Amino acid sequence: MEVQWTLVLFTMLTGLGAGAFAFVAVGEWLGWAQSVRRPGALVALAALILGGIASVFHLAHPLRAFAVLGHLGTPMGLELSFLALTLIAVAAYLAVEKTGSAAVRKAIATTGLILGTLLVLAVGATYVLPARPAWNTWFLPLSFLISAGVLGIFTGYALLARSRGDAAELKGVNRLALVALVAQAAVLLLYAIDVATTTDPAVAPVLSSAMLLLFWAVVLGVGTLLPFLLALSPSLAARAPMGVAAAGLVLAVVGGVVGRVIMYNVGTGYPLGF
Secondary structure (H helix, E strand, O other): OOOOHHHHHHHHHHHHHHHHHHHHHHHHHHOOOHHHHHHHHHHHHHHHHHHHHHHHHHOOOHHHHHHHHHOOOOHHHHHHHHHHHHHHHHHHHHHHOOOOOHHHHHHHHHHHHHHHHHHHHHHHHOOOOOOOOOOOOOHHHHHHHHHHHHHHHHHHHHHHHHOOOOHHHHHHHHHHHHHHHHHHHHHHHHHHHHHHOOOOOOOOOOOOHHHHHHHHHHHHHHHHHHHHHHHHOHHHHHHOHHHHHHHHHHHHHHHHHHHHHHHHHOOOOOOOOO
């Protein structure tokens, strides 16, 4: 199946936006990373807007996006609804971040976190189709969700390192990144195993050895293991937190993009042969 690059951008950017705002929301509740809450929300807003633009340009004509307004109960309509509501929540948070009370900020941040989570799950659920055995598993939207978490954590990590945040906060975010990467590895492996056991005889095998190599070397290796090893080194994390955070973010993005490329390639055929 042909790779839909506009949708790759849409799923990556909405995941990044939702994840970055989740980092902000958690910071509000825990009372830490105050210096990066506004920058984090701005990154989330920009990523969500760019993701929406990418989604619109996936259509043959951008004006066709307005047709979705009459079908908000469809998978694409749910994506649009949750994207719009998440954008509103992030914008509302930015409006009250400096002047609003703690209770108001927490309420809006929590609302945005919930909406962002539903957005990412809705985007992933769009691909859960019985007609495509390689996609017909809820490990797929779950992998989108954990990817959003990893991207959001490393975005917050980079912003905190850039602002030369408190050493204890940097250490805490570092540990959070490690936990998220372990969770991502587990979900990816479970997804691969689930897909590998799919035996629908109506689907011709299309996965090549190149796709297998990309999965192991790039999605799991570059996108998950390398960031884990970088964050795992206490001395490196202490000496160069910005380097660890920025490299981790870039590597996670690379792994996420390649994972989606593989997803489209195996969408109409037998899944991983191992």
